Amino acid sequence: MDTDLSPEIKAVEKYSGERSYLIQILHDVQKEYNYLPEKALRNIASMMEISLVDVYGVATFFTSFSLEPKGKHIVTICMGTACHVRNSPGVLDEARRFLDIEPGQTTEDILFSLETVNCLGACAMGPIVVVDGEYHGEMTPSKVKKVLERVSKEEGRG
Amino acid sequence: MVRFILDGQSVEAEEGWTILETAKYYGIDIPTLCYHEGLSTYSACRICSVEIIRGGRSRLSASCSYPVQEGIEVRTNSERVRRARKILIELLLSSCPNSRTLQCLASEYGVTKIRFRAEDRGCILCGLCVRMCEEQMQAGAIGFVYRGVGREVAMPFHQRSDICRECGACLYICPVCELPCGGPLQPGQLCNACLDTVQLDPFPCRD
Amino acid sequence: MARIESPATLESYRQRLMEEREGYKTVVSVCGGPGCHAQNCNEIYDMLKNAAEKNGLTGTVKIRKTGCHGFCEMGPLAVIQPAGILYKKITSEDVPAIVEKTLIKGEIIEDLLYSDPDNGKIIEKEAEVPFYAKQKRLLMSSNQMIDPTSIEDYIAHGGYRALAKALHEMEPTEIIDEVEKAGLRGRGGAGFPAASKWKSCHKAIAKDGIKYVLCNADEGDPGAYMDRSLLEGNPHQVIEGMLIGAYAIGATDGYIYVRHEYPLTVENLIVALDQAHEAGLLGKDILSSGFNFDIQVSVGGGAFVCGESTALMASIEGRIGEPRVKHIHTAEKGLFKRPTNLNNVETWANVPLIINQGTEKYAAVGTENSTGTKIFSLVGTINNTGLVEVPMGMTLREIIYDIGGGIPEGRTFKAVQTGGPSGGCIPEDLLDTPVDFDRLYDVGSMMGSGGMIVMDENTCMVDIARYFLNFLCDESCGKCVPCREGLKQMLYIIEDITEGRGTMEQLDLLRELAEVVRDTSLCGLGQTAPNPILSTIKYFEDEYREHIEEHKCRAGVCKALISFEIDPEACTGCRRCLKACPVGAISGEKKEPHLIDQDKCEKCGICYELCEFDAVIRK
Numbered sequence: 001m002d003t004d005l006s007p008e009i010k011a012v013e014k015y016s017g018e019r020s021y022l023i024q025i026l027h028d029v030q031k032e033y034n035y036l037p038e039k040a041l042r043n044i045a046s047m048m049e050i051s052l053v054d055v056y057g058v059a060t061f062f063t064s065f066s067l068e069p070k071g072k073h074i075v076t077i078c079m080g081t082a083c084h085v086r087n088s089p090g091v092l093d094e095a096r097r098f099l100d101i102e103p104g105q106t107t108e109d110i111l112f113s114l115e116t117v118n119c120l121g122a123c124a125m126g127p128i129v130v131v132d133g134e135y136h137g138e139m140t141p142s143k144v145k146k147v148l149e150r151v152s153k154e155e156g157r158g
Numbered sequence: 159m160v161r162f163i164l165d166g167q168s169v170e171a172e173e174g175w176t177i178l179e180t181a182k183y184y185g186i187d188i189p190t191l192c193y194h195e196g197l198s199t200y201s202a203c204r205i206c207s208v209e210i211i212r213g214g215r216s217r218l219s220a221s222c223s224y225p226v227q228e229g230i231e232v233r234t235n236s237e238r239v240r241r242a243r244k245i246l247i248e249l250l251l252s253s254c255p256n257s258r259t260l261q262c263l264a265s266e267y268g269v270t271k272i273r274f275r276a277e278d279r280g281c282i283l284c285g286l287c288v289r290m291c292e293e294q295m296q297a298g299a300i301g302f303v304y305r306g307v308g309r310e311v312a313m314p315f316h317q318r319s320d321i322c323r324e325c326g327a328c329l330y331i332c333p334v335c336e337l338p339c340g341g342p343l344q345p346g347q348l349c350n351a352c353l354d355t356v357q358l359d360p361f362p363c364r365d
Numbered sequence: 366m367a368r369i370e371s372p373a374t375l376e377s378y379r380q381r382l383m384e385e386r387e388g389y390k391t392v393v394s395v396c397g398g399p400g401c402h403a404q405n406c407n408e409i410y411d412m413l414k415n416a417a418e419k420n421g422l423t424g425t426v427k428i429r430k431t432g433c434h435g436f437c438e439m440g441p442l443a444v445i446q447p448a449g450i451l452y453k454k455i456t457s458e459d460v461p462a463i464v465e466k467t468l469i470k471g472e473i474i475e476d477l478l479y480s481d482p483d484n485g486k487i488i489e490k491e492a493e494v495p496f497y498a499k500q501k502r503l504l505m506s507s508n509q510m511i512d513p514t515s516i517e518d519y520i521a522h523g524g525y526r527a528l529a530k531a532l533h534e535m536e537p538t539e540i541i542d543e544v545e546k547a548g549l550r551g552r553g554g555a556g557f558p559a560a561s562k563w564k565s566c567h568k569a570i571a572k573d574g575i576k577y578v579l580c581n582a583d584e585g586d587p588g589a590y591m592d593r594s595l596l597e598g599n600p601h602q603v604i605e606g607m608l609i610g611a612y613a614i615g616a617t618d619g620y621i622y623v624r625h626e627y628p629l630t631v632e633n634l635i636v637a638l639d640q641a642h643e644a645g646l647l648g649k650d651i652l653s654s655g656f657n658f659d660i661q662v663s664v665g666g667g668a669f670v671c672g673e674s675t676a677l678m679a680s681i682e683g684r685i686g687e688p689r690v691k692h693i694h695t696a697e698k699g700l701f702k703r704p705t706n707l708n709n710v711e712t713w714a715n716v717p718l719i720i721n722q723g724t725e726k727y728a729a730v731g732t733e734n735s736t737g738t739k740i741f742s743l744v745g746t747i748n749n750t751g752l753v754e755v756p757m758g759m760t761l762r763e764i765i766y767d768i769g770g771g772i773p774e775g776r777t778f779k780a781v782q783t784g785g786p787s788g789g790c791i792p793e794d795l796l797d798t799p800v801d802f803d804r805l806y807d808v809g810s811m812m813g814s815g816g817m818i819v820m821d822e823n824t825c826m827v828d829i830a831r832y833f834l835n836f837l838c839d840e841s842c843g844k845c846v847p848c849r850e851g852l853k854q855m856l857y858i859i860e861d862i863t864e865g866r867g868t869m870e871q872l873d874l875l876r877e878l879a880e881v882v883r884d885t886s887l888c889g890l891g892q893t894a895p896n897p898i899l900s901t902i903k904y905f906e907d908e909y910r911e912h913i914e915e916h917k918c919r920a921g922v923c924k925a926l927i928s929f930e931i932d933p934e935a936c937t938g939c940r941r942c943l944k945a946c947p948v949g950a951i952s953g954e955k956k957e958p959h960l961i962d963q964d965k966c967e968k969c970g971i972c973y974e975l976c977e978f979d980a981v982i983r984k
Contacts, residue, residue, distance in 0.1 A: 020701075022683035023666050027625065038315055051298035051321065054684075056314035060303045061685040061842075062666025064625045081588035081782065081818045082744035084832050090970055097947055097969075117626060118669070118836070121399030121590030123742065124437035124750035128403065135403035142945055142971045201690045202845045204885045218884040223690040238884075245881040249850040273874055274854040283843065302685070302843075305668070307853050309843030 007032035008040045012047045019050060022058055026065055035066045071106040071113035073151055075099070076130040077144075080119035083126035087140070091127050092116065094141035098148045111155055163231040177221035177232055178206055188234050189243065189263060191250075191333055192284035193222045197293055200285050205246050205263075209233040218242055244269050252276045255347060257334040264348055272348060280334060283309060287328035295327050366516070368645035371653045372529035375520070382521040389427045391468060392446040394509045398433025398594055400751075401440035402629070406430075408457055409441055416464040426468050429518075432508040432598015433590075435752040436496050439479060444491050444509055451491035452477040482748070482770065496749045499767050501730060503738050504714050505754045508598040513633045516640035519601040525646055527720035531609045532654035535720075540613035541567060544716070546724040548736035553581055553672070553709030554787065554813055554889070556735070556802035562706055565696035566614045569704035576616040577700045578607055581677060581709040582623040582630070585669035586785030587836060589816035591740040591752055592710035596623070597630040599714070600637035604660065606713030608651070609720060611658045614706050619660040622677050625667050634662055669786070669840035672814075673888045674699075674707050676842065687842045688888035709814065711740060731757035735801030739812065741783075743769050745819040746776065755800070762796040765819055776821040780904070784813030786833045786840075787893035789900025790826060809900040811893070825922035826905040827912050831859045833897035841890065848891030851882040855898060864925040867913045876902065921983045924968045928984050931972075933958035935980035942972035942981065 005013075011028035015021035025044060030036050036059050045052040059065045077092050096102060099112050106113040120128055125137030129144055136147055159170045164177075164184060171180040176199075181188050191203035201223040208221045211231040218239065221232075233239060244267050251260050252274040260282070263269075285302070288311055292298045299322035303312045313319040329335050369375050395401075395410040407430075414428045434442050439453035443463075450473060452463070459477060466472040479488045481495060488494050511518040519525070531540055545560035566576065580603060584592040596603055607619050623631050638660055641647040649657045668686045670676045676686040678700045699705025715737060719727045728736045735757040741764065743753050748770030755764060761781055765771065772778050780790040783800075789810035791798065798804050802812050820829065834856045843849045858875050861867040879895035886892045902909060911917045918926040931942075931951075936958040943951040943959055950966040953959030958980075961972070973981040 018683075020681065020683040023680060024664060024683075026666070027664055041314075051292075051301070052314040052319070053298060053301035053303070053312075057301045057303050057685050058666070058683070061305045062668055064665075064667035079587065079836075080744075081785075081816065081832070082750070084587075085745045085818065085820050085824045085829075087970075093967075094947065094969055094971070097967075118585060118587040119590060120403070121593055121742075122403035122437070123588060123590070123744035124400050124440065125403055126744075137403065140971075140974050141969050142974055145945075145947065145971075199690075201887060204846050204887070207885050220690065220885075220887070223692060225692050242881045242885050245851075245878060246846055246885065249846060249854060252854070253850055275857045282846070283849070302687075304843075305685070306841040306843045307838055307849060309849065 006040070006043070008043045009047070012044060017048045019048065022048070022050075022055065023062070026055075026059060030065060033069075035069045038067070068106060069110060071110050072155075073112050073132055074115060074130075075112055075148070076115045076117050076120075077103075078118075078120045078122075078126065078128040078130075079116045080123065080126070082119075082123035083128060086126045088127035090141045091129060091139045091144045094144050095129070095148065098145055109157070111157060112151075160226045160228050162226060162229060165232070165234055171226040173226075175226050177208060177210075177224045177226060177234075180226055181208075181221065181232075181234055186234055188221055189266075190222060191259070191282065192286060194286055194289075194331065197286065197289040199223050200289065203246070203250075203282070203284055205243055205250075207239060207242055207246075209236045209239050240267060243267055248272055248274060250282050251348070253279045254282045254334055256280070257282065259333045261348065261350075265350055270348065270350060281311060282334060283311065284333060285311070286331045286333070287311060290327045290331045295323070295325055297321050297323060297325075299323075300328060366640070366643055368643070369525075369652065370645065372533055375525060375529055375652065379520050379523075379526075382517055386427075386521060388424055390425045392427045392429060393463075393468070394429050394431045394434075394444045394446065396432075396434040396440060396442040396444075396509070397430040397513075398435075398437065398440070398508075398598065398752075399590055399629075400433070400437030401442060404441050405457070406441040409443075409455055409460060412457055412460040413443075413463065416460060417468060420464060420469060422464075422468055429512050431511060432513050433505075433594035433752060434509050435500075435502075435505055435594075435754075436494070436749065437751040438496075438749045446510075449490045449492055451479055451489075451494060453479050496751065496753075496768055496770070499759075499763065500754050501738050501756045502754045503718055503730070504595065504602070504711070505740060505752065507602065508594070511599055513598050513600055514636045516601060516637065516644060519599070523721070524601050524717075525605055527717035528605050528608050528646070529652055531612055531720055532652055532656055537567065537613045537615060540609060540720070543724050544613070544719060547719045547727045548731075548734070549712065549715055549719060550735060550802060551708055552711035552715070552739065552812075552814065554784075554811065556812055559708060559712055562696060562708070563610065563614055565694060566616075566704050566706040569697045571615070571617075571704050573703070575618060575701075575703050576614060577703060577705040578611045578614060578616040578619045579677070579681070579700065579705060579707040580607055580619070580621040580713055581672060581674075581707055582621055582627075583665050583672045583677060584624060584627075584710070584814060585672050585840070586814055586816045588744050588818050589742045589785060589814055591742050591815045593624075593627050593630055594752055595714050595740070596621075596710050597627070597633050600634045601641065602717060603710055603713045604637060604641055604647070606716035607660060608646070608658055609716050610706065610708070610713065612656050616706065617658060619658065620663050620681055620700070621660060622663045622665055622671070622681060624665050631662060631664055638662065668842070669836075670842045670888070670890050673890055676888070677707065678705065685842070687844050688890070690887065711815070732799065732801045734803055739800070739815060741800075741815045741817040743817050743819070745782075745817075746772055746821040746823070747819040748773050757801045758799045760797050760799050761791065764800065764817070765796070769819065772819065772821050776823065778819070779822055779824055780820045780826065780829075782810075782818040782820065782829070782897075783816065784811035784893075784896070785816045786837050787811060787889070787896055788813045788816070789896045790820070790829065790904060791900070792904040809896065809903060811896070823920050823922070825863075825918050825920035826901045826908045827859065827863055827918070828920070828922045830898050830901045831856070831863055834859055834894075837890065837894045841894075845885075845887040845891060847882045847885045848887070848894065851878055851886075852891070852894055854878060855882070855895075859898070862909065862912050863918070863923040865912070865916045865923075869910075869913055872902070872909055872913065927968060928963060929961055929966060929968060929970065929973055930982050930984060931959050931961055932980045932982055935978050937978055937980070939977075941975050941977070945971050945975055947971065 550556040671686040938956040
């Protein structure tokens with residue numbers, strides 16, 4: 001396969017452009033760009049010969065997809081029930097305050113994205129915060145602040 | 159033919175008919191919002207819910223999609239049905255106060271107060287326009303985007319679509335884009351102008 | 366590996382695998398479940414493996430990374446077979462000692478053993494640890510014997526024997542009869558009898574010869590991870606169940622719909638499917654029976670509503686996960702408008718067990734109308750967080766206290782939530798309710814897929830209702846009015862109550878609205894969405910009243926109803942809270958009592974959390 005081809009061309013070809021693989025194609029494309037650029041969605045619609053609003057509808061319906069570029073550091077806070085009863089809302093509030101963004105958003109300098117997830121399956125350690133794949137268990141508002149401060153400092157921010 | 163009880167009468171219907179179609183055939187009025195004969199069934203507004211008694215168990219179901227079944231009993235206007243419709247009307251009006259269709263329904267069902275938090279979104283997401291555009295106009299220029307409370311009808315990226323021919327079919331079929339009700343309609347308010355006259359003429363302010 | 370041509374080849378292959386394994390004196394199974402994974406079990410596994418190699422133990426000691434063992438509270442875990450010794454809370458520093466003492470000299474390291482908090486007794490064997498002793502791990506026990514990426518492990522452990530029996534010794538209808546006699550009910554939620562669904566789909570006519578069986582692995586309940594652990598830890602068990610079901614139903618193609626949030630599950634599953642293909646256990650003419658079947662993985666896009674069957678099918682078809690009305694059953698017209706049968710992970714995993722054990726033995730476990738076992742993720746404020754598999758009919762009390770070890774730090778139990786966002790909260794006086802499909806329904810909750818969240822006095826029941834409503838508002842697809850608009854308005858009302866603006870009329874309105882949402886919503890998500898509200902109002906109405914009438918949140922959770930103050934008598938003026946307060950609301954000189962400016966305070970509770978002198982009081 002030609003390596004210069006755009007991710008969307010590769011993904012559509014991989015699934016022979018079949019309509020039913022739209023979600024899998026979007027996953028593949030997002031993996032490459034780290035989000036779904038408008039241009040890519042337009043290309044996918046025209047290559048697959050489906051209406052753009054169908055592609056756009058799917059891309060906005062599912063929470064796995066982002067139409068905005070994601071930050072360099074992804075901060076994920078588990079909001080599962082087990083974490084909730086151990087005060088994950090307090091942890092989330094502190095992360096929101098510290099980063100000054102809402103869940104689903106990315107800071108203006110594109111350094112941080114704040115995300116929430118419904119369960120990470122590590123309930124014994126809850127509340128859980130994952131920063132760039134690294135798990136931090138038994139989080140409290142003050143502990144999450146420390147974790148975020150550390151990453152911020154490494155980036156020479158604040 | 160399928161035989162069942164419709165509002166106390168024993169009726170016959172063709173196999174495959176829905177309860178709504180059968181009710182229409184027998185001249186029984188069931189309110190609808192997202193239903194249109196020329197379009198696929200969507201079953202989302204739930205205003206056409208009726209009470210269905212089957213095997214001794216009663217439940218509400220949308221009549222537009224429920225196929226008639228031998229031996230069931232259907233009540234299109236029971237207390238339970240009216241109670242549910244009233245709440246649905248109240249919910250719809252709290253998100254879309256300017257629809258004349260909804261205001262008239264409120265009067266018909268005696269909804270005189272909105273107890274929910276009101277916000278004007280100008281759309282009830284019945285999807286008639288989306289189906290019209292796709293099924294009748296073969297365009298597919300508009301569609302549902304986002305989900306849940308954030309769901310809306312839009313063009314991709316909220317930009318003017320290349321494939322929209324501006325045919326206006328979406329406006330034509332929209333139950334909210336029609337000439338608004340003449341009443342004093344701030345979000346959360348009701349017109350109720352026709353409330354006292356409902357018995358004589360269901361919709362005096364309708365042309 | 367070579368293609369397995371027949372049941373006889375499968376058996377001889379199994380014999381060979383077992384003989385090969387006889388050389389191992391010791392097998393160390395390192396738990397690789399999500400809980401242990403979050404605590405660096407990968408590093409521990411790698412270190413153990415390297416150290417074993419360096420010490421020339423490769424031929425006699427096998428280090429295996431497995432799926433979830435269940436006892437997440439004590440992770441990272443390892444079990445040393447054949448003795449069955451459990452090591453808990455292993456760190457990388459423990460690895461050299463494990464190799465030198467346990468693997469080389471055969472000694473047990475006492476520090477790594479479990480000690481019973483009730484009596485301080487040190488317990489060597491996993492099976493004797495109270496957490497495990499009362500369970501009946503028919504499905505989960507294989508997890509620790511198997512490396513999920515090794516079909517050899519599964520086969521050596523008796524895998525695909527049920528498939529061979531089904532294909533060569535049983536007629537499709539016989540299998541459906543067996544499943545019916547076994548009383549298998551769907552583990553995904555409502556507990557619909559699996560055999561009824563299979564029967565309808567078996568009877569349905571496939572116009573082009575294509576029928577589907579699907580596996581729902583879109584486990585979206587917050588605080589539940591049993592399906593993940595089954596599929597990730599023992600994928601072949603689910604594949605084998607689907608194969609048997611497909612043969613019974615006459616299906617040609619299968620899909621496993623997995624959440625995008627479970628990357629390791631997807632990875633293990635793809636490996637397993639490839640291996641099954643290579644072994645000829647998927648594809649054409651499986652085990653020379655003439656039966657053809659194939660499975661694909663479909664990765665979801667992140668939507669709780671896709672656990673609903675029609676939404677799940679829409680998603681596999683590449684469309685938005687929007688449910689549709691089901692008056693024509695999916696057994697006749699499901700995925701791509703073809704006959705389709707859908708069961709969840711745990712249901713499929715039960716199928717090989719039924720075929721292997723026979724229906725009598727299977728149905729002997731559990732209650733009359735709920736047979737077999739059920740896996741729960743026992744989480745929340747509980748001592749022994751983890752996955753537990755118990756016979757149906759065990760009481761909530763036994764699960765929470767005997768297996769779960771009760772509530773931590775001497776706090777008191779308040780409620781247990783089952784059934785996820787579709788379920789309800791069960792109070793203390795109903796703790797002797799036996800857990801089965803019907804009894805949980807009777808008390809206003811449901812089995813759901815198996816989340817069991819324990820709550821103590823620090824949980825506010827109104828806040829929990831708000832939590833689930835908020836979750837459901839986020840996850841509603843937005844198609845039908847009662848779910849989209851109704852849940853939103855319910856949330857507004859609950860927010861009014863938790864923020865001190867609520868009225869008793871609103872509480873009545875909430876009930877009235879909940880009823881209509883339940884009665885008129887299009888799919889199961891909306892129809893069951895009011896359960897968390899209705900059950901908390903039913904059992905904890907006094908808490909609602911307190912919020913409304915006294916503006917009081919007894920659990921101290923609802924921010925608008927609480928305040929933080931500093932007790933000048935207890936405050937030592939250490940400045941710890943002052944420095945940590947993110948909004949600068951605390952003032953005071955060193956060694957002098959501090960003061961919280963109530964106008965500035967955002968009630969994050971950091972001062973309360975940090976104060977070492979209990980000087981910060983939550984009111």
